[in-house]
Amino acid sequence: MKRFSLNSATTKGWPLPELVAGCAAAGVTGVGLWREEVQEYGVRRAAALVGDAGLTVTSLCRGGFFQQDGWLDDNRRAIDEAAALGAPALVLVSGGLPPGSRDVDAARAHVGDALGALVPHALDAGVQLAVEPLHPMFCSDRCVVATLGQALDLAEPYPAAAVGVVVDTYHVWWDDAVWAQIARAGAAGRIACFQVADWVTPLPAGVLLGRGLPGAGCVELRRFREAVDAAGYAGPVEVEVFDAALWERPGADVLAEALAGYLTHVA
Known part of the structure; x- marks a missing residue:
């Protein structure tokens, strides 16, 4: 129960003050927040709201999308917002292929270069950049980082305090190499964020919205929690x-x- 955190994407449309009050009333002490709702409410106001309720922000989502114009300044702002909220990690979704490109290797290499450009700012702010691999079906338009191994390869040139990875069960459950990569991530101190959602079939027309609450699908969620625990993650x-x-x-x-x-299928 102490480790449970509600990511606000799960209750999209629940106003931030109500979400915070609802979590506090339920004994939940952690929330993952999204930049859009924080910016709408005001970063400083949101930080005070969460802190006054005795909650902590477990992550801020999202930065990344490194193929878009203005990505450097936007990601620096995102780092500053995470720091103001006291969030230890900024989740990064890398973005897909640049318009007109078919070169996924070059796009991935650009993600590595972008991380390097952000590392000094992240270190100064005390925020860990959390590279999130997404399921390969999102590679073209949303995220060219498709496996935990790829995310770790991109993170490896940089200090673990600056660059880590996200283990999101929805996106990596299918990968037979994921268990070894979780161990690798833990040994390097790079598990920045652990997120759970189930894989439900048949997939809806809007694939991005096809996730399920824990227990609704086919993912071995407890196995993932045990794997990250064994790798040294206690967050x-x-x-x-x-x-x-x-x-x-x-x-x-x-x-x-x-x-x-969560209590039935993850804890």
């Missing part, structure tokens, strides 16, 4: 689920179901 476990049907329900009900699924 928060964020439940992060993108599901349009969940977003139509009261936030408090979704939180209760997410917590029950």
